[in-house]
Amino acid sequence: MFNWLLIFGPMLTAGTLAFLPAHKRFLQLTTLIPLALFAGLLAHAGDIADGKTFRTTYQWVDALGLELSLVLDGLSFLFALIITGIGTLIVFYTNSYFQKDDETHRFLIYLFIFMSAMLGIVLSGNFLGMFIFWELTTISSYLLIGFKHDYSVARIGARQALIVTGGGGLALLGGIAMVGVMSGGVYDFAALDAMAGELADHALFEAALILIIIGAFTKSAQFPFHFWLPGAMEAPTPASSFLHSATMVKAGVYLLARLAHTFGGGDIWLYALGSIGLFTFVYGAFMALSAYDLKAILAHTTLSWLGVLIALIGINTKDSLKAAMVGILAHALYKGALFLVVGAIDYETGTRDIRKLGRLAGAMPVTAVASALVLLSMAGVPPMLGFVAKETLKVASLEHVPDAFAAVFPVAAVVGSALTVAAATMIGLEIFLRKPQHGEDLYAHEAPLPMWFGPLILGGLSLILALFLHQFLDPIINPALSAVYSDPAEVELYLLPALDDLAFQLSLLSIAIGVVIGVTNRPLRDSLQNKSLLDPTHVYNKIFGIGDDKVDVRSLLGQGYRFVNRRLQDGILRHYLNYVFFTFVLIMIAVIIQVWGKLKLPSFELDEITLLETFIAVIIMISAVATTFARRRLGAVVWAGAAGVNIALLFALFGAPDLAFTQLLIEVLTLIFLMLAFRLLPRFMQDTSRFTTFRTMRDGVIAVMVGLVFGLLALLASSNREAPPIRYWFEENAYELGQGHNIVNVILVDFRGLDTLGETTVLVIAALGVLALISPMPLLDMLDKHFKERVRQQLEAEAALEKDSSIISHIYENINRVLLAGDDFRGDDNA
Amino acid sequence: MRENIFTSFTTRLMVSFLFMLSLYLLLRGHNYPGGGFIGGLVGASGVVSLYISRAASNGAVTRNSPRIRPGSNFWGYLMFIGITMVLLSGMWGLLFGNAYLDAWWYTSIIPGIGKIGTPFFFDVGVYLTVVAVIISITRVLANVKNPDDIYEETGE
Amino acid sequence: MDRFIVLPLLIPLTTAILAMIAPGRVPRRWVVRTALTLNLAAALWIFATILRDNTVLVTNAGAWPAPYGITLAVDELSALMLTITAVLALGVGIFGDITIDITRERFGFLPILNFMLMGINLAFITGDIFNLYVAFEVMLTGSFGLLVLGDRDNQIKGGIKYMIINLMSSTIFLLAIGLTYGVLGTLNMAHLAERAADVESPGILTILAAMYLVGFSIKAAAVPFFFWLPASYHTPPAAVTAIFGGILTKVGIYGMLRVHVFIFPNEMQHLQWLWLLMAGATMLVGVTGALYQREIRRVFSFLIISHVGYIMMGIGFDSRVGLAAAIFYMAHHMIVKTALFMMAGILEGIHKAKDLHRMGGTVNRAPVLSVLFFIAAMALSGIPPLSGFFAKFALLSAAFSAEQYILGGISLIVSLLTIIAVYRVWHEGFWKPAVDHILDPFIEEIVLERLDNVQRRLIVAPSVVLVGLAIGMGLFANASYELADRIAGQLLDRTRYVDAVLGDYQEEFEAENTLPPTFQVGRE
Amino acid sequence: MNFVLALTVGVLFGVSTYFLLKRSVVKLLLGVLMLSYGTELLIFMMGDLSERNMPILELGEEPFADPIPQALILTAIVIGFGFTAFTLMLAYRFYFDLRTEDLDQMVEETEVHG
CATH class of the missing domain: 1.20.120 (Four Helix Bundle (Hemerythrin (Met), subunit A))
Incomplete structure (x- = not known):
């Protein structure tokens, strides 16, 4: 029952809102909905920690094997907590973010649809059922990204996101269909897991796996599909915070985690996830240092962290999966908060350009404190949750890593972490402490309560969860890990390791490097000049060729279009x-x-x-x-x-x-x-x-x-x-x-x-x-006079040509003259 | 140009003859070559030839376009009557018989025609429709003007 | 009661005749609206009867026994098509009699529409292949009439292409029927199916099936026979395009189902290469042509082609799954496409332009229409949980089950391109800020200013109903998919239809050339 | 006889195709006309051509010519006639609007923008 409530609660809220007037009172009340769901989830925490799962099933389309089965297990619980918890703060935040009530109204409708779709993804126990929610997140995120659709940038961003994630969704659909063929029409995750061996022997296995991985990669913005995420930053900030850090982009991670036990045995899994994930990890963090726009910086660090999560799932050991679970939670907390902070800063100063911002710590003290907390977590400084995540990452990179990645993984982990630290340092320094790079200090004062409340809560959580690891974190992480690893997996998390621990030393090393890079970020950024390295956008443009209003006819599809419309459908x-x-x-x-x-x-x-x-x-x-x-x-x-x-x-x-x-x-x-x-x-x-x-x-x-x-x-x-x-x-x-x-x-x-x-x-x-x-x-x-004149001359010329003296021609001329003269005769039938 | 009495007379004679012929073909159609279509075509070609002879003798351009609204003139009504007869001749079978178009025959034989039944009315409906349709189309074709003339008339 | 399955034929015919002589605009409208409602009621009655009794309704025109006379038979497929057509016809009828201009209405819009509807319905209920040809011709002539009605320049241009290429289709179809009679000696579909099953030298049947395929492909606008469709569908008023886009090509598909799946099932395997080749090309070419069109209706015209490819692919797999998926897709597509064309018409009316460049800002001006359009667009591009998704997924599963991976891949790519094409319309027409433009003086689309409030609601109402149907097909996908599956099974099984039509007919009759069994007909 | 008639059918269809592929709208009309000839003849061939008594019970005796193709062709002829009339009018309108008989002038406006 509660499962249904989780999905249909937000959906019904959206539906009800659509028919209610855009009045502040209704809108503010909606904060209670995700809060109630969050509380309800927490009430289940004990059972989940005991390893229970809650399952409800509704047969939807028997013939297609589609059922709407909702399973609340450890993994779903972790994600559902994030979605509803951060969702509550976001809805609260949204109510003061927009100037106009009707904008808030429309935004909340989209947001609740999205929330219910996202909960649907993480709760679905049926692959096909999950896909339905998967596509719904694509569509609702499309609406959210294009929210300010009067601006062409927003439309372009929305379209990019739609094409990339929609295309990935179709690949995923292909994969699901193949899975259905392999399993004989069974899509239930548990049932699929039970027949994992048979599936792996099937001829279609690899094709299906690749398609599913593509689907997950596009959603989780992995290289080379990552470019839609920075493009999606035209969305209103609450949407960015919710979708593009805490929830939707993690859908791919969630899916891969869900499938890790069933599909995770082979080489494709290891190499595709491991290499792409690690590359994205380093690449994203590096690109963050080149951007001017704060949201773009955050977007790049997001895809970076998603990369490492993917890589961890690809490695598929107990340690790596543990690191992934902790990483998901830590990242959701600090990155969601950071987006909200950026929104507040944008709201107060009117800019997100990192070169124009500076010395805001005095003007916005509460925001600064909240930011400090989350930035420390992001940088992985003890005793924050981020440190726990980074630490488990380092451990995972050192132990039980398959040979192929044994050398690469630790190096990538250190480099990537260092770059993340650099980004965190840079954000903190440039916004709150240093003088602006360009121009004078901006005038600002503290943001309203809903705008700093969220970040502060999230920052506090980042600290508290880490401090009371065993009380709070273990009961969440362990069931999740058990669900992924499919064994009752008890792992120990720890906050402060011994100094001679190699992982800890690596963490310290990366922090040190990161701080150095972060402090010297200005020259680095100036030399990179906001340019994107290895940017696949031009490949995308070569293929699809659509800006917003203009069409590039030299693109692949443009050429195809021209071929069909000029060559085939030429009007002749x-x-x-x-x-x-x-x-x-x-x-x-x-x-x-x-x-x-x-x-x-x-x-x-x-x-x-x-x-x-x-x-x-x-x-x-x-x-x-x-x-x-x-x-x-x-x-x-x-x-x-x-x-x-x-x-x-x-x-x-x-x-x-x-x-x-x-x-x-x-x-x-x-x-x-x-x-x-x-x-x-x-x-x-x-x-x-x-x-x-x-x-x-x-x-x-x-x-x-x-x-x-x-x-x-x-x-x-x-x-x-x-x-x-x-x-x-x-x-x-x-x-x-x-x-x-x-x-x-x-x-x-x-x-x-x-x-x-x-x-x-x-x-x-x-x-x-x-x-x-x-x-x-x-x-x-209505006819043009000149045109008529020209036509008549032409006809006269033709008539002159036609004259000849053959008999047929005479008959023809006669009949023609007769007929030309003719008209209806009078008086017979035109009564 | 004055109307040529001779052509007028001969065409009228011819039209009358063709009309009688068409009726004859219609009536005997069930037993010998003929029937609604052939009868209708013959009947229509009579009137069509009338049009052409008139067109030949009557040179002046009189009207820009004929009255063409369906149902607003004689041939339109004829078309309506014809298709309605076709439609209705099957209704008896639908309502009281086995199926739509189920045939019903009057028992005694009518001299010159033979047996009378719903198929006969069906055939008559076809006949009327064919005549009306062909003549309507001919009227249009005979009455629309050559675009060249129209353009000349507008003084270009 | 079986004999009343002829009602879907008689009601539109009567209506057309009445509308021809109706004395004025208001009575004409009410005659037609009443009749279209009756038509829907008749179709629903037939559908309900068939679903309830699990039977095939048969009546022999003129009470002549099959296979000699013309048999009218309605099975599940026919009933489904009749019902959808009736729904669409009623919607478009209401939409049309309000939005069509006075000149077009005076010159026979409603009679011709009803004549065309009669042809379509006859095509669905007839069980005789030559009668199917006649039905096609009635439908075609009616559609020619509607297409050129109002005779704007581009209507004439489109009309000539439409006419000539469809004439090819009719000719090839007619010739195939002639040859079929020569080869199999009969015209009744059930009888043909029975005779085709045991033929000594089946090569000739493959040739016949190929001819039928070409004929129907032209009607269904498959590549490379699609040219008439994009050339003409954007030219007439929106109401006409809506009914065309929803129904006409699907009648071609219906012909394929009847002839290839029902009569010549054994030929499917010989011609599968052709089916799949054409299906793949049709999907790709259609959607590529739709991508960057300037006119909203041209986008959807090309998408019709692409989706015909999907349906052909489903049929071409020669499996029950594929067939069920194709039927589901067809039903979904008819409903959604009609709604989209009607909304495109309203959109053109709002902006007084056909060009997407000149549109914009509709989300602010007409929010209800925007929501409807968005949902319909989602359904068309196969976003769950709407009708299009289930159709698409079923087709995909069928493709992979049939080990046609290339076609499956093509269908996925085409799906993505469909999303791009459809959402480009959304971007340009709805999201983009409104554009100031000089109003096109020749635009004769819906003049919204002339409509009163009731009429304004009435022209949106059909779209609301159709979009509701699309949502319902998705939410109750179990029921709708099972129905499609049942239809597919019934179509493949054939014995029930053949038994119902031929009854106690004895094949030996011709062989021995004896007198036929006695039957009751022609009372003296 | 079949060979001769098949050849005739082939020639009729060939000529028809040739006309239909022309640019002139008038030739298009001729093509449509020829198309119906070919169709009629081809369907007619599907009856048994060796039996050629008129299928009229009172006048002839068996073996009658096959009446079914005759009935089919009759229907087809009449339908074709309706089409021809319609095409004629369409051709006239075409000429009226475009002031040319060149069918190649019917270019569709499908500009790619941008």
């Missing part, structure tokens, strides 16, 4: 028809070749051929071909008419009088219509372009191929008659049941009357369509 009908005919012919030839062996081939028998019919057929063919050579419309129509009449004749000879009649009459009417239309239409166009010959050849080839295919089809069908036709029934029953001697007519009006109903309707619609076509003729005045 005959090109379309070329594709259609050509593909049709190709497909038919391929299929005919494919099945050639299975066909009964037609046999040619000379005595079957009767002279009269053949003669008529030849006339039809000659007329048809002659049509193409006709230089004038009338000639072409006469030839076409000849073909039509002869077809009617052929029908008559083969015993189809109704058909012959109809064909003949339709022929006459069509010719009349054509004549009437020719009065309105131009003469044959002279195709004068340079490619005429080539085009004629090409058209000719396609035409011949189409002709051949249809001829062949006709022959094959008539030589492969597989079943007797149902015709005899009609012959037996036309008179008896249909009351008529003319079988064809009885079929038309009775046996297959519905067809006739349909075709009559077609005629009526065609008439309506023709009427519709001439109905509202556009106003002539």
